[in-house]
Amino acid sequence: MRLRRTVVMLAAAVSVSFAIPSAISTAYAASATPTAATSAAVGTAPNTAQIPAIQFRDCSGQTTTWVDLDMLTASGLQDWCFGYTGTWLFNVPNNNVTFFCSGNNIGYYYYTRNGVMQPAAHFGPGYNVTFASNDRMKSLTITGWQGTYRCRS
Secondary structure, three states, X not given: OHHHHHHHHXXXXXXXXXXXXXXXXOOOOOOOOOOOOOOOOEEOOOOEEEEOOOEEEEOOOOEEOOEEEEEXXXXXXXXXXXXXXXXXXXXXXXXXXXXXXXXXXXXXXXXXXXXXXXXXXXXXXXXXXXXXXXXXXXEEEEEEXXXXXXXXX
C-alpha cells in the first residue's frame, strides 16, 4: 500500500509539473519542519497535486506550525495541514476552503469565488481568515517561515 501511494504521488507530481509556469515551480525556500509533537503521517490529499517539497498531512485535533486549512470536500469537512516549501495545487471543484491559518509560514495562495480567480493573497505568521461558502482553494505556495505561531485544529 505504501509503495502504491508513493508511485501515485510521483506520477501526479510529474504529470502536473509540465503544465505549471516556471515562476511557480521555482518558488522554493526554507521552511519549518514539523516538531515531534506535531508530526503525523504525510501523504497526498485527495483531488490535489503537489510540486515538491511541500507536504500534506491530516491534522485534526492538533496544534501545529504548519499551514492549516479546513476544507469541505465530497467526503465532508477535512482538516489539512501543509508544511515545508513549494506549491500545492488543488482540484478546485471539490475543495471548498472554509478557514485558513498560516501557522508560522510565509507565502501566498490563490482561490476562486463564484468561479472567478481572486488576486494572490499573501500571508505571514499568525494570518487567519474565514472564507465564504463559495470559495475554492486553487493553490498554496509556502516560501518560508518565521517565529513560532501555531494553529489549533
